[in-house]
Amino acid sequence: MTRQEERRAQTRAALLDAGAALFATRGIAGASVDAIAEAAGRTSGALYDHFGSKEGLLFALLESWVDAATAAVAAEQAAATSLDEWVAAMWRAVSDPPDGDGRWIALEHELWSYANQSDEARRYLARRYAAAWDAIDAVTGPWVEHPAEATRVGPAVIALLFGLEMMRRVDPDVVTDQLAVAALRGVLAGTAVPTT
Amino acid sequence: MTRQEERRAQTRAALLDAGAALFATRGIAGASVDAIAEAAGRTSGALYDHFGSKEGLLFALLESWVDAATAAVAAEQAAATSLDEWVAAMWRAVSDPPDGDGRWIALEHELWSYANQSDEARRYLARRYAAAWDAIDAVTGPWVEHPAEATRVGPAVIALLFGLEMMRRVDPDVVTDQLAVAALRGVLAGTAVPTT
DNA sequence: GTCTATATACCGATAGAC
DNA sequence: GTCTATCGGTATATAGAC
Numbered sequence: 354m355t356r357q358e359e360r361r362a363q364t365r366a367a368l369l370d371a372g373a374a375l376f377a378t379r380g381i382a383g384a385s386v387d388a389i390a391e392a393a394g395r396t397s398g399a400l401y402d403h404f405g406s407k408e409g410l411l412f413a414l415l416e417s418w419v420d421a422a423t424a425a426v427a428a429e430q431a432a433a434t435s436l437d438e439w440v441a442a443m444w445r446a447v448s449d450p451p452d453g454d455g456r457w458i459a460l461e462h463e464l465w466s467y468a469n470q471s472d473e474a475r476r477y478l479a480r481r482y483a484a485a486w487d488a489i490d491a492v493t494g495p496w497v498e499h500p501a502e503a504t505r506v507g508p509a510v511i512a513l514l515f516g517l518e519m520m521r522r523v524d525p526d527v528v529t530d531q532l533a534v535a536a537l538r539g540v541l542a543g544t545a546v547p548t549t
Numbered sequence: 550m551t552r553q554e555e556r557r558a559q560t561r562a563a564l565l566d567a568g569a570a571l572f573a574t575r576g577i578a579g580a581s582v583d584a585i586a587e588a589a590g591r592t593s594g595a596l597y598d599h600f601g602s603k604e605g606l607l608f609a610l611l612e613s614w615v616d617a618a619t620a621a622v623a624a625e626q627a628a629a630t631s632l633d634e635w636v637a638a639m640w641r642a643v644s645d646p647p648d649g650d651g652r653w654i655a656l657e658h659e660l661w662s663y664a665n666q667s668d669e670a671r672r673y674l675a676r677r678y679a680a681a682w683d684a685i686d687a688v689t690g691p692w693v694e695h696p697a698e699a700t701r702v703g704p705a706v707i708a709l710l711f712g713l714e715m716m717r718r719v720d721p722d723v724v725t726d727q728l729a730v731a732a733l734r735g736v737l738a739g740t741a742v743p744t745t
Numbered sequence: 746g747t748c749t750a751t752a753t754a755c756c757g758a759t760a761g762a763c
Numbered sequence: 764g765t766c767t768a769t770c771g772g773t774a775t776a777t778a779g780a781c
Contacts, residue, residue: 361746380662382578385774398747401776462661465715466576469655482719508723509732512712519661519711520704523678527704535739536705543735544728557764582757594765597758748781756773763766 365403367393369417372410377456381411381463412477415464418457419481425451426488436496437534440541444533447514448521458518485511497545504544513540561599563589565613568606573655577607577663608673611660614653615677621647622684632692632737633730640729643710644717654714681707693741700740709736 354362371392375384386407390397404410429446433439450457468475486507490499493506513536521528550558567588571580582603586593600606625642629635646653664671682703686695689702709732717724 357746364746378665380578380666382576383666386776387774395746396748397776398749402746407775459662459665462658462665465658466655466662469574469658470576470579479719482716486723504725504728504731505723508716508720509709509713509728509735512716512724513705513709513732513736514712515715516708516710516712517705520678520682520708523675524704527682527701528708529700532700532705532740535700536709536736537739539705539735539737539739540709540732541735543731543733543738553764560764581755583755591764592766593758594767598764603757746781748779750778750780752775752777754774757771759770760768761766762768763764 364393364395364399368395368400368403368410369414372414373456373460376411376414376463377459381407381467408471408473411467412473415477415481419484423484423488426492430492436493436541436547437538439492439496440537441530441534443510443514444517444530444537447518448528448530448533458522461515482511493541493545496548497541498548499545506541506545509540509544510537513537560589560591560595564591564596564599564606565610568610569652569656572607572610572659573652577603577659604667604669607663608669610656611673611677619680619684622688626688632689632743633734635688635692636733636737637726637730639706639710640713640726640733643714644724644726644729651718654718657711678707689737689741692744693737694744695741702737702741705736705740706733709733 368389371389372384375389375392378384379388384407386397386400389407389410390400393399400407400410404413425446426443429442430439433442464474464478468478486505489507489510490505493510497506499505517528517533517536564585567585568580571585571588574580575584582593582596585603585606586596589595596603596606600609621642622639625638626635629638660670660674664674682701685703685706686701689706693702695701713724713729713732
């Protein structure tokens, strides 16, 4: 990689990082292009050169997460040797993400709000969640059997995980690990039949 | 009521209605005071006179919902004669609100996003959800017994209801009534002990 | 690639007439 | 109470120098 390419990659990474931080704290509408560029140690011209627009930066940011998140889920899946272990690991991944701080949930809410205004954001959301549902269905396959009726565990599990994380944000004490795991087990038992 | 007071009440109602519509479609940051006032057939001066600021309108709006929502839940509670009936009624109230269109969920997301930036909004959210948890705990009291361990059904049920409605927004077909009821029953069974 | 400078437009809020 | 007019500030995006 030439020095030019290195510098370019650094600029791109810095802009993505600054965008994530500012979108989460000030909101997508509230974070100005100038503020993001300044936080990255660059100017607005650099952002437009790399991503074309503020929305371009947003989607590049989301794309980079999908890779990280799917990798994390795959790792959890490989480590778990029972359904209970898997449920606990899944909740840990959501409640204490390896990413570090809890800014991902703030950004997720921003994205949901933004989906009300942007068709492209809504389509993106639909694609991403459909993939997550499939992943949950696949990973629970060895342990549960889907009943004949049209119920899927994937959407129900993702719904509960997201909802529990929201409740935890309102009051961290009320959603204990024990409560989360018990609720998740309950949803699995309610929407699928254990095979063992 | 004098004609002056009537006119004032009409203006207030029109501003609240316009605010709900525009906050939901354009976001709290994206809905300008002028646009809200114009949609209500008034000018920005009227809004500042009634609510003091854009945030003032937002909180007045939320306050008016709490009354409507708690009344709706109380009605559902009175009509249900079994836990299954109650679960189904609860899901109906969320998925097909009497209010009409589905703009309440859009506004709820806006509020969650806004809570990242406003302490007052965060406190409001905490108060409102704590009340909702208590209401669920109370209404399920006749049918389930809370175990000795520190698990509560309220936060888990609200979490799942909210999460399911989000999933339904991504793909309306994937969250069938059957799936929602099965998942809710599962969460109740997982976090509490039936008394009957 | 990154900068400065700038075009163009809209924002929330206020003042004062009526 | 509601209006018009307006202030001061900030937004996204572009043009062109380097």
